[in-house]
Amino acid sequence: MSEQHVARADGLVKEFRLGGGRTLRAVDGVSFEVRRGETLGLVGESGSGKTTVARMLIRLEKPTAGRIDFEGRDITALRGSALRTAVRRRMAMVFQNPSTSLNPYQRVGDVLAEPLRVHKAGDAAERRRRVLEMMEQVGLDPAFAGRYPQELSGGQRQRVGIARALMLDPSLIVADEPTASLDVSVQAQVVNLLQDLQRRRGLAYLFITHDLALVRHLSHRIAVMYLGRLVEIGPAAELFADPAHPYTAVLASMQRDTEHRILPTGDIPSPVDRPAGCGFSSRCPLATARCVEQAPPLVPVSDGRRVACHFPGELRLGGEPGHRAVPAPPPLALPVTGLPTLKKGG
Amino acid sequence: MSEGLLETAAAPSPEGFRQDALVMKDVRVTLPTGKGLLRIIRDATFHVAKGEIVALAGESGSGKSTSIMAALRLLPPGARVDGTIILDGQDVLAMPRRELRGLRAKRARLVFQDPWRSLHPMKRIGAQLVESARTADPSLSREAARELAERMLARVGIPEPASRMDSYPHEVSGGQSQRIVIAMALVAGPSVLFCDEPTTALDVTTQAQILELLRELNRELGLSIVIATHDLDVISDLADRLVVMYAGEVVEAGPTAEVLSRPRHPYTWSLLRSAPGSHEPGERLHTIEGRPPGPAESPAGCAFAARCPSVHEVCLSTRPEPRPVAPGRSAACLLTEGYGPITAGARDE
Secondary structure (H helix, E strand, C coil), X not given: CCCCEEEEEEEEEEEEECHHHCEEEEEEEEEEEEECCCEEEEECCCXXXXXXXXXXXXXXXXXXXXXXXXXXXXXXXXXXXXXXHHHHCCEEEECCCCCCCCCCCCCHHHHHHHHHHHCCCCCHHHHHXXXXXXXXXXXXXXXXXXXXXXXXXXXXXXXXXXXXXXXXXXXXXXXXXXXXXXXXXXXXXXXXXXXXHHHHHCCEEEEECCXXXXXXXXXXXXXXXXXXXXXXXXXXXXXXXXXXXXXXXXXXXXXXXXXXXXXXXXCCCCHHHCCCCCCCCCCCCCCCHHHHHCCCCCEEEECCEEECCCCCCCCCCCCCCCCCCCCCCCCECCCCCCCHHHHHHC | CCCCCCHHHHCCCHHHHHXXXXXXXXXXXXXXXXXXXXXXXXXXXXXXXXCCEEEEECCCCCXXXXXXXXXXXXXXXXXXXXXXXXXXXXXXXXXCHHHHHHHHHXXXXXXXXXXXXXXXXXXXXXXXXXXXXXXXCCCCCHHHHHHHXXXXXXXXXXXXXXXXXXXXXHHCCHHHHHHHHHHHHHCCCCCEEEEECCCCCCCHHHHHHHHHHHHHHHHHHCCEEEEEECCHHXXXXXXXXXXXXXXXXXXXXEEHHHHHHCCCCHHHHHHHHCCHHHCCCCCXXXXXXXXXXXXXXXXXXXXXXXXXXXXXXXXHHCCCCCEEEECCEEECCCCECCCCCCCCCCCCC
C-alpha cells in the first residue's frame, strides 16, 4: 500500500485567521494520494485552495487539521532536522514565476549549488560537478552557470527553477503553474522537459494549473477543487470524457465546441461565507434544495474515481471530446522568380 | 507595394477609411536607446472593419500590445511612430494632443489585462463610472451619468448594480472587476474597444463569460473590437479575423477559422502545432526551437527564417512583405503558395 503512493493527504484543513475573530477555511477536508511516478493534475479556480493544499503537502504551511504521509512516514508535525532530511531533500517545488523565484543577485551556478550546500552534500568540487551535470540534464548551456537570472530568457529561467528543484534527488515535485508565464512555443519545451525528467527519474508531479488543455496533456489523474473541497478525482481521460461532477463538466465543456460549452452563472462564492451545503450549489444548473442544505461527501463512483455530488454524472456533455485537429502544414511552392540564388539551387 | 492586400488601406481616400474602425498602414515603432535603435514594430499593416472583431495574436515581443498602444498614441515618451494610423476616421498621428485625449475618452476605449490595476482602489465604483461617462460627454448631468452607469453595470451582468455602485473595487471578484472595467469603457459610447489580453488574469470559466459578453456587445452595439492575445484558443470562436504577429511584423492575416485550420505562414502553423490541445495526451509536444530576433536585431531576410521548418536559401536574404495569397488572406512568406514572384531584394529597414 505504502509502496503505491509517494504522498498522501488525509482530511487536510487549513484555516486562516482574519480580523474581527473571523476565520477563513481555505481548505476543508481534502484527501488524496500522489502515486509513484505519476502526474496528478490539480485544477480549480483561483481561491479554490489548490495552492494551499500543495503548500501543506510540501510542508510550507502547517495544516490546521489532517495528516500528511510522505514515503511511508507521517510528516504532519515534523520539525527541524527531521523535516529537513525526510521532506526537504525528497520534495521540491517549482514556482510559477521564474523571474521572482530566483534571487537576482545569485549566479545560476550558486542558485543550483545552494540546496547542496544547505544539506551539506559533498565538497565544493563535487557540488560544482553536480550543478554542471544537472544543467546538462535540463538543457541549459553550462556556460550559464556564471550568469545572473536576468540575463536568461523566461524559458531558460524556468529550466533553472526545475534544475534547482531536482538538485537533491526528490521523489515528488510540486509544480505551481510552472508554464503560466511562458509563451506557447517555450511552454512546449518546458513541458517536454518535465515529461522527460519524469520518465528518466521516476518522479511524481503534483501539477497545479488552470490550463485545461495542458493538464489533460500531462496528467495521469486529475483532482478538481472547488471552494476548498475536492469535488472529483480520477483518471484524466475519464474525467474529461465523462465528468461526474457538474463543475468538472463545466471545465471539460470548455474543451469542446462553443455550442456545447456550459457557462456557470455568477462567481465563485467567498470562502469566508461559504454555503452550508455543496459549494457549487449557487452556480450549479442541477442544484436542488438538498444540495443547498447538505454538503455531499466524496465517495467512490467507479474504480479509481471519487466524486462529491448528490447527482453524479447527471450533467451530461454534448459534442465530441478530444483534441483539436492539427492543421495541415501551409502549402509551399518554391518562389517563382529570377533570383540568381534560386536558379543555382535548381 | 501591398497592392490589393487591403482594399481599403490600399486606397488612401477618406471614403475608404470611413469603412474602417482602424487602419494601420506601414506602421513602424522605434525606440532610440543608449544601445541603439529598438525596432518594436516593423511596417505593420492591417485594418479593422466597422463592427468587426479582430484579434492580434502573437507571443511576447511580437508587437501586438504595442500596436494597440500605437493606435491610441499611448507609447512611452521617446518612441517614434511612422506610417499611417487612422482610428475612427481620424488621423491619429497628426492629431493635436487635446483632440487625442477626447478620442481616447470617448470614441476609442481601452481595457487592460489586469482589471484590478484599471480601477482606482480608493474610489467607489459608481464614481469611477460617472467620471468616465462625464469625461466622454461633459454635457451629461451627474444624475444622468449615474443612471447610465447603473444601466451599463446591469448590461455587463453585474448583479444588483445599484448597490454595486457604492462598492469599492476590492469588494468585487476578478471577473466582476473586468466586467466593471468594460462597463466603464461602454458608458463613454465608444465605437472601438481595444482589449489587451482581457482574460489572461482570469479563471477559465470567467474567461469564457467575459468573451461571451464581448461577443454580445459586438452584436448588439456594433462595437468594433480589437483584442491582443497570446492564446489562440481564447479567440478561436470570438474573432472574425486574425492578425498574427511575429517579431514586430504581421506575418499572416485572414478569417479566424481559416487561419486556424489552414495556416499559410510556417510560424502560424508551428505555433498551432505546439499547443498541448493539438496532441494526444502524453505525446511529446512539437516545439519551435530558438527564439525570435530581439528588437535590436535586424535580420536581412525573414524574421522567422532561423526557426522555420521550411526555410529556403532565399528566405535568409529577402525580407517578405505581406501579400494576398488567397481571397481575404495574406501572408508574409516567400514560399507560401500564391505569394507570387519576388521582385525586390531585401526591403530597406
